[in-house]
């Protein structure tokens with residue numbers, strides 16, 4: 001258990017009296033990348049929002065590095081870098097100003113702002129307004145803010161949604177970098193090729209339950225060379 005960063009035990013979530021997530025157990029270790037896959041409405045965002053503390057589970061426990069949101073909110077939040085599925089950037093602010101603002105909130109040094117901008121490949125355009133950025137550049141900036149304070153856990157909701165293959169590939173490279181640096185990473189995606197390229201462990205959700213999980217290699221062994229696509233077709237085809 002020493003390397004476990006994220007641990008969910010018996011997590012359930014009801015919304016408006018309806019069960020949305022049913023008794024979920026999940027764990028992500030240091031240097032491990034977990035992808036949450038599933039059709040629309042499977043419960044991916046709900047799980048990620050519970051992990052970051054935006055929503056609270058109805059039952060069960062969520063711990064990050066042994067801390068729970070209920071007992072120590074500030075210390076818990078400091079363990080996590082979050083990339084939401086949608087973010088409205090401030091009008092007129094440059095990439096550097098945007099990141100510097102986030103850095104000031106988290107008491108991160110200006111040199112780290114520069115280092116992170118370079119890491120995500122935005123150093124050359126740091127003075128340009130974020131509103132002029134492409135979707136791919138904005139996603140890189142959001143990744144930079146998640147990584148700014150070097151949190152043990154990165155949580156990303158649909159990080160490659162709407163990205164073309166070039167930006168998708170470069171995003172996979174950033175996730176691999178985060179893994180090498182020892183971050184634990186959990187992200188949701190509809191793009192199975194991203195899960196295949198970036199994740200060590202893939203979890204398929206359906207109606208708030210884990211219905212399949214494993215490594216890409218284990219899915220290929222069980223389902224043939226189409227791997228994750230074959231699992232998805234089996235679980236979600238002909239609905």
Ligand SMILES: Nc1ncnc2c1ncn2[C@@H]1O[C@H](COP(=O)(O)OP(=O)(O)OP(=O)(O)O)[C@@H](O)[C@H]1O
Nearest residue numbers: 015016020038039040041042043044045046047188
């Ligand atoms: N605030 C809410 N009120 C009522 N139902 C909700 C609420 N939030 C989520 N749900 C329901 O919970 C279920 C799971 O939603 P969630 O957004 O977690 O799924 P998802 O897997 O992220 O879907 P998508 O891939 O479409 O983003 C859906 O049936 C959704 O309608």
